[in-house]
Amino acid sequence: MAAKTIKLTDEERIYSQLSEYLEDELSPADRAAFDEFVKGKKLDSLTTDYGIARGKLQIEAQRLFLDEARLHSIHQLVEDDAARANHEAQDIDAFSKTEVRNQAVRFTLLLLVLGAAVVFGIKFFSAEKKAPFKALDSLIYEAIVMSEDAEERLDFPTDSMADLNNYFKRYPDLGFTPKVLQGPGQGWELNGATVIDYEVAKILAVKMKATSSDEHLYLFLFEGALSSLPPSTPGNHQGLMYQAYASDKLNVIAWQASPEMTGMMIGYRGAKDLAEIAFRMVGL
Amino acid sequence: MARGAARKYDAGAAAFFLENLCQDVDLILRFGFALALDEGKAQKLVKKTYASIVSEIPELLDLESTKIRLRLLRRAWELFHEEPEEGVSHTHVSDLLRDLDLATRSSLFLVDVFGLTFEEAREITKMDDAELRHYLAKGRKKLLRFRFD
Numbered sequence: 001m002a003a004k005t006i007k008l009t010d011e012e013r014i015y016s017q018l019s020e021y022l023e024d025e026l027s028p029a030d031r032a033a034f035d036e037f038v039k040g041k042k043l044d045s046l047t048t049d050y051g052i053a054r055g056k057l058q059i060e061a062q063r064l065f066l067d068e069a070r071l072h073s074i075h076q077l078v079e080d081d082a083a084r085a086n087h088e089a090q091d092i093d094a095f096s097k098t099e100v101r102n103q104a105v106r107f108t109l110l111l112l113v114l115g116a117a118v119v120f121g122i123k124f125f126s127a128e129k130k131a132p133f134k135a136l137d138s139l140i141y142e143a144i145v146m147s148e149d150a151e152e153r154l155d156f157p158t159d160s161m162a163d164l165n166n167y168f169k170r171y172p173d174l175g176f177t178p179k180v181l182q183g184p185g186q187g188w189e190l191n192g193a194t195v196i197d198y199e200v201a202k203i204l205a206v207k208m209k210a211t212s213s214d215e216h217l218y219l220f221l222f223e224g225a226l227s228s229l230p231p232s233t234p235g236n237h238q239g240l241m242y243q244a245y246a247s248d249k250l251n252v253i254a255w256q257a258s259p260e261m262t263g264m265m266i267g268y269r270g271a272k273d274l275a276e277i278a279f280r281m282v283g284l
Numbered sequence: 285m286a287r288g289a290a291r292k293y294d295a296g297a298a299a300f301f302l303e304n305l306c307q308d309v310d311l312i313l314r315f316g317f318a319l320a321l322d323e324g325k326a327q328k329l330v331k332k333t334y335a336s337i338v339s340e341i342p343e344l345l346d347l348e349s350t351k352i353r354l355r356l357l358r359r360a361w362e363l364f365h366e367e368p369e370e371g372v373s374h375t376h377v378s379d380l381l382r383d384l385d386l387a388t389r390s391s392l393f394l395v396d397v398f399g400l401t402f403e404e405a406r407e408i409t410k411m412d413d414a415e416l417r418h419y420l421a422k423g424r425k426k427l428l429r430f431r432f433d
Contacts, residue, residue, distance in 0.1 A: 005412075005414070006412075006414040006415050006418045007414065008414050008417055008418055008421075011421070012417060012418055012421035012422075013417065013421070014421075015420070015421035015422075015424045015425055016416075016417030016418070016420045016421040016424070017417075018424055019395060019396065046428075049428055050424060050427075050428060053427045053428050053430065053432075054396045054427070056432045057377070057380070057392075057396060057397060057427060057432075058396075058397050060375070060376045060377045060380075060432065061314045061317075061377060061393070061397045062310075062314075063375070063377075064310070064313055064314050064317055064323065064326070064377070065310045065313065066309045066310055066313050066327065066330060070327055070330070070331070071306070071309060073331065074306060074309055074330065074331065074334050075302060075306060076290055077290060077291060077301075077334055077335055077338050078290060078291045078293055078297070078298050078301040078302075078338050078341070079290045079291070079292060079293075079298060080292075080293055080294060080295040080297070080298035080299070081292070081294065081295065
């Protein structure tokens with residue numbers, strides 16, 4: 001702005017001298033020139049009007065003022081030693097309160113995490129163990145393979161139920177306690193047993209043969225819940241609640257043999273016959 | 285501003301800040317409004333102005349209040365021109381100022397509202413005498429036509 005060179009008009013000079021005229025700060029020559037201009041332009045009330053308008057502008061401007069909060073924030077730009085000491089004390093106090101609050105929050109969070117871990121643990125360990133493999137498909141396959149090549153598949157050929165139970169009882173790391181099995185009943189004889197190791201689960205497998213024919217039956221017991229199998233036609237044999245399935249050749253019943261163990265009987269007989277044999281061998 | 289950012293001074297300098305410098309906060313706010321045409325922006329300018337001047341308190345201690353006021357006004361003027369940003373508001377003052385250019389608004393406020401001398405107003409705006417009178421005349425003409433009612 002300072003670079004501009006402005007030549008004032010007479011009118012601009014007079015208007016710019018209004019305040020000086022009112023405060024009587026003009027030189028006698030300038031005052032005379034002012035009066036002459038006003039008289040010539042018939043602006044007799046110019047100075048009075050200006051004085052009034054200026055007063056109104058000043059009043060309007062005074063409506064603008066800084067509120068207490070903003071004024072306080074300006075005051076806070078500077079502090080003396082005493083104020084600083086007070087503030088530091090307040091800061092320390094606030095920090096202490098914050099720290100106590102944070103400790104409480106941390107402690108609460110820790111309790112929540114521990115609680116969640118306990119709940120998770122209870123749920124995890126108390127949950128019904130589900131068969132970690134596709135039991136139905138896998139064991140039908142095993143039954144078919146065993147019927148075709150029994151010698152290769154049976155690790156423990158025996159016709160003694162006592163030996164069979166002893167074999168299962170001594171088998172290491174089964175992951176569950178096998179039930180003591182009874183004989184399959186009249187018309188059937190025990191062929192032997194094996195433990196199928198699927199890495200994720202071990203399955204007790206027992207093979208029976210009909211005494212009067214080449215018909216075979218297969219009993220499987222493994223850790224897990226019946227509910228892990230697909231729902232199917234339910235059946236009940238003297239309290240043994242089972243689900244019946246059928247493949248192209250074989251029939252299958254499955255039941256909850258114990259709280260931790262699922263039983264599966266596979267053969268060519270109907271579901272009721274299979275359930276009867278299962279009831280006889282495994283019981284409730 | 286956070287307390288940690290507060291400028292530390294002895295009790296005398298801190299009292300000087302509160303009792304002398306801070307007496308002009310409303311004046312700086314009004315000047316800021318004349319510059320920015322917006323109260324919020326004017327408030328920010330006040331804060332910036334004072335924040336920038338607190339480091340100079342030791343050298344302000346011996347100055348007359350008039351000189352301190354001029355220093356504050358000049359600082360506000362400089363800071364506004366670093367980031368010139370105008371707003372909109374609806375008051376009598378803003379209605380009067382809205383159509384006026386920045387130099388005219390500033391001149392009118394410095395001389396007719398704050399009562400500064402021409403020399404003082406020139407010290408703030410760095411205008412020469414003719415320039416200041418030109419803008420002041422322009423502002424006064426508008427002022428005389430303006431109806432506050």
